[in-house]
Amino acid sequence: MTSMTLPYREPLVPREAGPRQIPEPPRRGEPGGPPCGICGGETTPAVWSDDNWTLHPPVGGSLPGAVWVASRMHVDSFSDLPDPLQADFGRMAARVERAILSLGDVARVHLYRWGDGGAHFHVWFLPRPLGMVEASGMMLPLWEDALPNVGDDELAAAAERVAARM
Ligand SMILES: [Zn+2]
Numbered sequence: 001m002t003s004m005t006l007p008y009r010e011p012l013v014p015r016e017a018g019p020r021q022i023p024e025p026p027r028r029g030e031p032g033g034p035p036c037g038i039c040g041g042e043t044t045p046a047v048w049s050d051d052n053w054t055l056h057p058p059v060g061g062s063l064p065g066a067v068w069v070a071s072r073m074h075v076d077s078f079s080d081l082p083d084p085l086q087a088d089f090g091r092m093a094a095r096v097e098r099a100i101l102s103l104g105d106v107a108r109v110h111l112y113r114w115g116d117g118g119a120h121f122h123v124w125f126l127p128r129p130l131g132m133v134e135a136s137g138m139m140l141p142l143w144e145d146a147l148p149n150v151g152d153d154e155l156a157a158a159a160e161r162v163a164a165r166m
Pocket residue numbers: 029036037038039040073074075119120
């Protein structure tokens with residue numbers, strides 16, 4: 001049994017959903033939207049890469065050891081990746097998971113693939129700190145947002161340690 005807890009004091013009040021926006025606003029990197037920041041090299045530089053993937057540190061985050069991985073190819077989602085890359089994703093994700101766990105003080109590595117920000121395939125790997133059971137499951141990205149940020153240099157250094165273990 002998990003004991004997920006929101007990083008906010010109660011009572012929180014449920015709100016009703018707003019009106020739907022149809023058509024939805026274009027995302028970065030899709031027709032009609034702003035240019036793709038990943039293809040444009042506007043992200044943090046990769047600290048590890050191979051023929052198919054690049055691994056990057058975040059900026060403005062609170063969990064050292066968090067990284068995101070993008071495909072070299074500009075495609076949107078899993079179903080747009082060519083078959084060999086779909087298969088290679090599992091192999092790569094296992095290596096990233098193992099590398100983050102080897103940092104120590106990490107209970108589990110969560111993968112988040114939202115897809116709502118940019119239209120270039122990328123997946124987040126977030127370490128849940130050992131013993132921080134209230135941040136289990138879907139609470140981890142909320143806690144990541146609510147906790148004080150650490151320096152971008154610290155996030156980059158932790159990502160370098162992940163890269164060294166790949
Ligand atoms: Zn792109």
